[in-house]
Structures are given as C-alpha cells and as structure tokens.
Amino acid sequence: MILGKGEQDGGVPHGRLLVAYAEAVIHGDAAAIGRSAQSIREHLSDAALVDSAAVVATFNAIDRVADACGIPLEDEKADLTADLRADLGINDFPSQVGVA
Amino acid sequence: MTAIIHADAAVPVRADLSAVHQRALDRLALPGTWLDGSQRLAIAAETRNSGRCSLCRRRKAALSPYAIDGRHDSLGGLSEPMVDVIHRVATDPGRLSRDWYQSVLDGGFGEGNYVETVGVVVTVVALDTFRLGLGLPPLALPSAEPGEPSRYRPAAAYVQGCWVPTQSKDQVSEEDAYIYHNRFGANIQQAMSLVPAEVDGFFDMVETQYLTGAEMRDFDNEFRAINHVQIELLAARVSAINQCVY
Numbered sequence: 127m128i129l130g131k132g133e134q135d136g137g138v139p140h141g142r143l144l145v146a147y148a149e150a151v152i153h154g155d156a157a158a159i160g161r162s163a164q165s166i167r168e169h170l171s172d173a174a175l176v177d178s179a180a181v182v183a184t185f186n187a188i189d190r191v192a193d194a195c196g197i198p199l200e201d202e203k204a205d206l207t208a209d210l211r212a213d214l215g216i217n218d219f220p221s222q223v224g225v226a
Numbered sequence: 227m228t229a230i231i232h233a234d235a236a237v238p239v240r241a242d243l244s245a246v247h248q249r250a251l252d253r254l255a256l257p258g259t260w261l262d263g264s265q266r267l268a269i270a271a272e273t274r275n276s277g278r279c280s281l282c283r284r285r286k287a288a289l290s291p292y293a294i295d296g297r298h299d300s301l302g303g304l305s306e307p308m309v310d311v312i313h314r315v316a317t318d319p320g321r322l323s324r325d326w327y328q329s330v331l332d333g334g335f336g337e338g339n340y341v342e343t344v345g346v347v348v349t350v351v352a353l354d355t356f357r358l359g360l361g362l363p364p365l366a367l368p369s370a371e372p373g374e375p376s377r378y379r380p381a382a383a384y385v386q387g388c389w390v391p392t393q394s395k396d397q398v399s400e401e402d403a404y405i406y407h408n409r410f411g412a413n414i415q416q417a418m419s420l421v422p423a424e425v426d427g428f429f430d431m432v433e434t435q436y437l438t439g440a441e442m443r444d445f446d447n448e449f450r451a452i453n454h455v456q457i458e459l460l461a462a463r464v465s466a467i468n469q470c471v472y
Contacts, residue, residue, distance in 0.1 A: 128462040138459050144452070148463040151359045154277075160361055172237035173451035179359030180243060180435035181452070181460045187352035188414060188432065189470035193319040194344045195417035196327060196389030 140169055144178060151182045235360050246434040247356070247365075250349050250427065255368040258346075259378055259421045260338045263370035266346050268303050269312055270367055273350040275301050276316040291321050307333050311340065315347045320469030327389045338379055338420055341390055345424030352431055383420045392416040405429075410439045436461075 127136040127145050135141035143165050150158035166175045191197075231248045232239040254270050255263045276282055279299040285291035291314070300309045311330060314322060330340060354364045380402055383391040393402065395411030398419070405425040409415050418424040436442075437457070441449045450457065 127459065128466050136459070138455050139453070140456070141459055144456055144460050145463050147359075148460050149467065151355060152464055152467045154358065156361070159359065163359070163361060167237065171451055173240070175237055175360070176235075176239055176243065177450040177452050177457075178460060179356050181457050182359055182464055183352045183356035184432055184436040185461045185464040186355045186468065187348040187428075189465050189468040190315050190319040190348045190351060191344065191417050191428070192414055192470055193322050193468075194315045194347075195341070195392075196322075196324055197413040197417045198387050200413055 140166075143169060147178055148182050151179070152186060231365065232357075232360075232362075234362060237360065239360075242434050243356075246431050247353055250353060250431050251365060251368060253427050254346065254349060255371050257371065257373035257375050258342050259376050259423055260336065260342045261346070262373065262375055265304075266342075267367050267370050268301075269308070269343055269346040270350045272301055272304055272309060272312045273316050273347045274354065274364060275299070276313040279313055279317070282313050282317040286318050291318055292323070292326065307335055308343065311335070311343055312347055315344055316351065324389055337391055338377075341418050341421045342424055345418055345421060345428060348428060349431070352428075352435065356435070378422075380420065380422065388413070388417060390417070391420045393419045408438065408440070412439075 127138075127141055138144070143162065146158070147162035147166060149155075150162050163175055163179075166178060231244045231251070254266050256266075257263050258266055261269070276298075281294070281296040281298050284296070285294045288294050297306065298309045298313050300306075300313075304312070307330060314326070327340075331337065357364055380393050380399060382393040382397045382399055382402070384393075385391050386394075393399075394416055395406040395409075398406060402419075402422045405419060405422045406415065409429065415425060415429060418428065433439075437449060441447075442454075445454055448454065452460075
C-alpha cells in the first residue's frame with residue numbers, strides 16, 4: 127500500500143481510502159480529492175478529514191526539508207529498517223544512488 | 227491580518243491548526259535571518275508559480291533533471307539561481323543532489339540564504355497542501371512587514387553529515403536551545419538549524435499538523451481523529467510518492 131500497490135486496507139482501518147486521499151492530494155487531482163475527501167467524511171469523520179489533510183501537508187513539506195538539506199538517516203533507524211527498505215525498494219530512490 | 231483563517235472550509239478546522247497556520251502565514255511577511263519580508267514573500271509566490279513552470283515539467287519528465295537546460299518560467303524579481311532553488315525544491319525534491327547543492331553554493335548562494343529559502347518553500351508547501359486537501363484555494367499572502375534580516379549565523383553550526391551546516395541538540399548554544407525544547411533533536415529537526423528561526427517556525431506547524439515527538443511515541447493514547455497507524459500510513463504513502471528515503 128505504501129508503494130501504491132494492493133487493493134485492500136493492509137490491516138489499517140480505512141487504509142485504502144486514506145491512501146487514495148493522499149495520492150489525490152499529492153498529485154493535485156481536484157476531482158479525486160473531492161471524492162476521497164467526501165468518503166473520509168462519510169466513513170470516518172470531518173475531523174478525520176482535517177487531520178488527514180494536515181498529515182499529508184506535513185509530509186509533503188518535511189520530505190522537501192530532508193531532500194533539500196541532504197540529511198542522512200540516523201544509524202539506528204538505518205539498522206532497524208534495513209530489511210524493510212530493501213524489501214520495499216526504497217534504496218533505489220534517486221537520492222540513494224551512490225550512497226553507501 | 228486576515229479574517230479567521232480556514233473560515234471558508236466546509237468542515238470545522240481545529241483551532242490550534244488555524245492558529246499555527248496564521249502564525250506561519252504571518253511569519254512569511256516578517257524579516258527573517260537572511261531575507262527581508264519582501265524577499266520571503268517573493269519566494270512564497272514563486273513557490274506557488276513553480277507548478278506552472280514548463281522547464282520544471284520537462285525536467286520532471288526527464289530521466290535526469292540535470293540533463294535539461296533552460297530558463298524557468300518565473301514571476302520575475304528574484305535571481306535565476308534563487309528561482310532554480312525554489313523550483314527544484316518545490317517540484318522535484320527527490321532528485322536533488324549534493325553536486326547540484328554544491329553548484330548552488332559555487333554560484334555565490336549563501337548557505338544561510340539557501341536554508342532560509344528552503345524554510346519558506348516548505349512552509350508554503352505545507353499551507354497550500356493542507357488547503358488543497360480540503361478543496362480550498364491557497365491563502366492570500368500578506369503584505370511585507372518592514373525591517374532588516376538579523377544575519378545571525380550560529381557559531382556552533384558546521385557541516386556534519388548533511389549537505390548544509392547544522393548544530394545538534396548537544397552542540398546548540400543557550401541562545402538557540404529553544405529550537406530543541408521538547409524536541410528529540412532528530413536529523414530532520416537539525417536540518418535547518420543553521421537558521422534557528424526556520425526550525426522553530428516549521429516544527430511549530432509540524433507538531434500541530436502531525437504530532438509532537440512525545441505523542442508520536444505514545445502508542446497508549448491517540449491524539450487525533452485518525453490513529454497512529456492511519457497517520458503513519460498517510461505519511462509513508464506521501465513520502466513514497468515524493469521518493470523521500472528519510
């Protein structure tokens with residue numbers, strides 16, 4: 127689900143809906159935002175929509191802080207996530223090319 | 227001062243979110259550390275304009291953004307190197323490179339200027355993305371407040387792992403310690419510490435939009451209308467789309 131695959135919730139309540147919302151916002155698809163936002167309001171709550179928008183906004187911005195400042199992953203996080211990153215293909219992201 | 231922020235939303239927006247967004251909007255207009263209010267607002271406007279840039283579209287579609295030359299479609303008023311920083315950070319952050327950053331510095335861009343520019347860009351991205359998520363247009367930018375930038379450079383900041391100089395929680399001076407108050411001092415919080423005001427302003431927003439560090443680690447309680455797992459799923463999907471490893 128994190129990489130945009132899978133049609134189920136992935137064990138997360140309303141996971142598929144939330145992923146669809148995040149994708150719509152990041153891709154700037156106004157129609158899709160409208161549909162997924164309405165679904166969040168219907169299946170979760172108005173407050174859930176606001177908090178979802180806030181989280182998406184946070185990470186759309188904070189990703190840019192990380193990439194623009196060239197921050198490394200902390201050693202302990204790198205160790206903890208080594209297998210996960212390999213499985214998800216995160217190590218193939220452009221920013222990681224050439225990084226040991 | 228604008229009217230009550232987000233009053234045009236179809237859903238109630240919690241008061242602390244509206245308050246932090248108002249603070250962030252107001253801060254864009256104030257003189258900063260290396261940039262005055264007019265410059266900061268020009269960067270904010272150019273951040274919004276970057277989505278209309280044909281050069282950025284061509285670069286985004288290319289195998290390598292560095293293989294495409296050209297001039298940005300800019301609003302005017304900012305130097306081309308500044309516009310390039312703004313547009314690249316705004317439109318294709320996942321493919322920024324150390325070599326590119328070094329070329330920015332080699333071209334005469336100051337490190338503090340760069341970090342503050344990043345701070346302004348990401349503030350606008352956060353505000354505008356939130357509004358977009360609620361189906362709303364971006365907030366109008368305020369008018370610039372008078373005053374000169376402070377030109378404060380922390381003596382403790384140096385290049386240590388990041389591209390930009392930083393000062394960690396252990397290294398920070400008493401004067402700058404406020405940026406790590408109730409914060410763990412993770413690399414992401416250190417990232418803009420060359421310009422302490424940007425750290426404090428940006429994480430003021432982060433902690434209200436997302437969670438504080440303590441809340442993030444408190445799995446016994448929920449603090450939002452979506453739970454920890456739902457929050458992290460949203461965060462992970464956004465970061466995967468942006469191809470951000472951190």
